[in-house]
Amino acid sequence: MLLSDLGLAKRIINAVIFNFICYLIVGLPLGVLPVFLSNDLHMSGVVVGIVISSQYLATFISRIFAGRINDKKGPKASVISGFTATAFAGVAWIGAVQLHEFIWLSISLILISRVLIGIAESYVGTGGIIWGISSVGSQHTSKVISWSGIATYGAIAIGAPIGAYLSSIINIESIGWLTIVLSILFRFLALKRPAVKVTPGKSAPFFMVFKKVLPQGSGLALGGIGFGAIATFAILFFKERGYEYAQFAILAFGLSFLTVRMLFANLIEIYGGMKVSCYSLLIEGVGLFVMYMAASPFWAFLGCVLVGAGFSLIFPALGVEAVKRLDASNRGMALGVYTVFFDVSMAIAGPTCGLIAEAFNYGAVYAYAAFMAVVASLVLVACK
Secondary structure: OOOOOOOHHHHHHHHHHHHHHHHHHHHHOOOOHHHHHHHOOOOOOHHHHHHHHHHHHHHHHHHHHHHHHHHHOOOOHHHHHHHHHHHHHHHHHHHHOOOOOHHHHHHHHHHHHHHHHHHHHHHHHHHHHHHHHHOHHHHHHHHHHHOOOOOOOOHHHHHHEEEEEEHOOOOOOHHHOOOOOOHHHHHHHHHHHOOOOOOOOOOOHHHHHHHHHHHHHHHHHHHHHHHHHHHHHHHHHHHHHOOHHHHHHHHHHHHHHHHHHHHHOOOHHHHEEEHHHHHHHHHHHHHHHHHHHHHHHHHHHHHHHHHHHHHOOOHHHOOOOOHHHOOOOHHHHHOOOOOOOHHHHHHHHHHHHHHHHHOOOOHHHHHHHHHHHHHHHHHHHHEE
């Protein structure tokens, strides 16, 4: 995505920088937490899964509250609240490490840390986007959402190795201290930034908002299954087929995703979110089907690249349409409810794709995901 207006770019970056730092904090413990739970606290795989997933459950539950605070008090208040939560999450992490000999107390503190980070993800994530939209105008919604996505995925990608490196050269406790420092620094930065004007208006009931964004949310949820299939089963799929370099499958997806997001997000403003999302879903579906039919590593990697290219613009394209369906006074609520569909998609993609893989094989997962992408496109066409 190329912006000729440097002032516009600066205003967007000033908002999505908060998303970047929040998701950097999200990523920091990901590389060491499973090992800490398993080796230091001697927890089973089930407990490890529950503890790690607690963050996503907290994010899911708090999405609506994040939307409300953005609409009522503004994105500045939302971002400040989010970084307050991450600061306390860092404190809980340090306590869990220091008290690791008291196993269940340590696990409880980790759960508290995960829940607080999950809440912060909702508050800062939604607040950063709404702050950006309010700063540059709703006509640039697609740019703000696209840049936020780049910041988000980039931050998580570098957060995990940074956390692992800190743990190796200092100790695992240092992740908590870095979390606290970043939280305080960017909370202070948010406090110093001028607030944007909150649009007065009556709060729309949740079910009305849900009904309004249901077409876009459904397209996102169905299209998100392909992303879940890549993220969860791509490496196992490559190994099942006997293909080498499986570790680069997700990298191929990610590079394609980021390239398309940076270079072609302006297509949403030119052609509209519905048209771009329909074509994107079809490209994603083709990529997933190519993976299913892949007879060599080349075709499997090509499938990953096509899935990344197709999925890249779905979230911002449908997000633009979802936000437009409500007035400015309910913009935060619209974005919060819309994002819930992606959370649900990620929650169901793993189990459903896992059942299909057990019943058939990992290739069948991509045939299923391709079918869902095509269905999503048809749903959006029917709702035009």
